[in-house]
Amino acid sequence: MEWGHAMRELSTAIDHLAAEDPSEIPHLQLTQQLIELHWQMARLQAQIARRTSVRTPGD
Incomplete structure (x- = not known):
């Protein structure tokens, strides 16, 4: 999976969690x-x- 796509999916998942009201x-x-x-x-x-x-080599 492409890095940018994976990060967008992770960000979207976090946004969904943030939109929920845990008290409900x-x-x-x-x-x-x-x-x-x-x-x-x-x-x-x-x-x-x-x-x-x-x-990296040389560190």
Whole structure:
């Protein structure tokens, strides 16, 4: 997947989350969403760490 396309999809997903009112989400569904969001956040942080640790030759 192209980088720009992937970032637009990620941005769109975050916009959808921001548009929701968490107080209107049933408790069980909110719990499930929080677990999934934490899982996805951990995956994103792992990718940030991978890119942060890249060194160019000569560094």
